Amino acid sequence: MNQAENQPVLATEQVNAVEAEILRLARELPELGQAAVATRLQRAGLQISASGVRYIWQKYGLETAVKRLQALAAENAGCLESLTLNQRRYLERGLLSTRLAQGELAEDEPANLPESELEPLDRQRIILNAAAELFSTQGFDRTTIRDIASQAGLLPGSVYHYFSSKEELYMAVHQEGFRSVMLQMRLATHEVSDPWERLKRAFTVHINGMVGGSAIDRLTGHSLALTGHPRLLDMIRADRDAYEDVIKALIAQLPLKPAVNRTLLRLQLLGAMNWVYVWYHEGKLSPEQISEQMIDMLRLGVEGQAQA
Incomplete structure (x- = not known):
């Protein structure tokens, strides 16, 4: 019996729930990487690996943060104002890097933004979403900064x-x-x-x-x-x-x-x-x-x- 045969098969309802949660997080927290998404879902009792998250992203054309940000903007009639300032900067630089790699930049356009120099997406947004989730479920008084940090995958000092x-x-x-x-x-x-x-x-x-x-x-x-x-x-x-x-x-x-x-x-x-x-x-x-x-x-x- 091979390794795949040893793995439990998820019920259809659970597969749908996992996929729905992955897509929800892609919309609400496009900055999260596949490992962070998998960790969040595992904490919620949904078993999925980082590679499984990436598979779902690829299924919907969301495998990069740039693509997830584009999809988020598209949900608001393509309006970039629906993104945070840092998200807009990341998206603009990511699109510029893609055009640079494909040789699509005009001669007079800047070409000094390699992908390694892209700014990280807005950590504040991760904290805000984590806080909102806990304030909604636990209430303001019962939620602590330590709880919020744990939900966001950060240290309280962050x-x-x-x-x-x-x-x-x-x-x-x-x-x-x-x-x-x-x-x-x-x-x-x-x-x-x-x-x-x-x-x-x-x-x-x-x-x-x-x-x-x-x-x-x-x-x-x-x-x-x-x-x-x-x-x-x-x-x-x-x-x-x-x-x-x-x-x-x-x-x-x-x-x-x-x-x-x-x-x-x-x-x-x-x-x-x-x-x-x-x-x-x-x-x-x-x-x-x-x-x-x-x-x-x-x-x-x-x-x-x-x-x-």
Whole structure:
């Protein structure tokens, strides 16, 4: 019996789960190498080797960090602003190195950026994602810097090099999350003229972030409904207020009856949308369907014609 025959065969469901997690990490943490991804999955009880991770990456054309970054940008209509500054620099230099190797550079283009000199991808992003995952699952109070460092595969001192305290890290996660969701809203609404459609698309982004986005998106979305922890609320109040200003501007454009209180309308909509993460079940209504139906019920009413 050869070595392959001695290896246990994963059930189809487990293979699918492993593949799904590899693709999720490729989207959320494109900077992680195959060994780091394999280690994370093994900690979560999913058995996969580094070479197995690479096999899945190759299956989807994601075997290099540059390709994973390109795919991440493509998910946001090719907008590089969806990447961090360090990720954009890495992507630009990686593409330049590829063109250099293939002899595609014009004579007047710089050609002094060998791949060995590429900057490492953003370590802060790894820390932010690790913190977001733990804040979401364990809560702020039960999560320590040591926990975050372990989740990120770093020493605690490496975390303190970037963030002086857990509170600063918590705020940084939310700043990144709100930056991301507001960017996605601009991308989703910038070519739409109908104000109701703009609002639907904005809230689709809002709901998708809470139930299907990255760990940072989910934590940010859940924190929009945060009411019972005054200290945490104070830490992110400025970011929440800036986000609500975006929603306020969208509601200001709606053609409403003069008597409608737009502030109450905004609070009613935000309250309904923020509560989705409590009852949402994947496989039923999509974020787009939830947003559309909620806003249509509000706009068009729900009262039906009485039966005779």
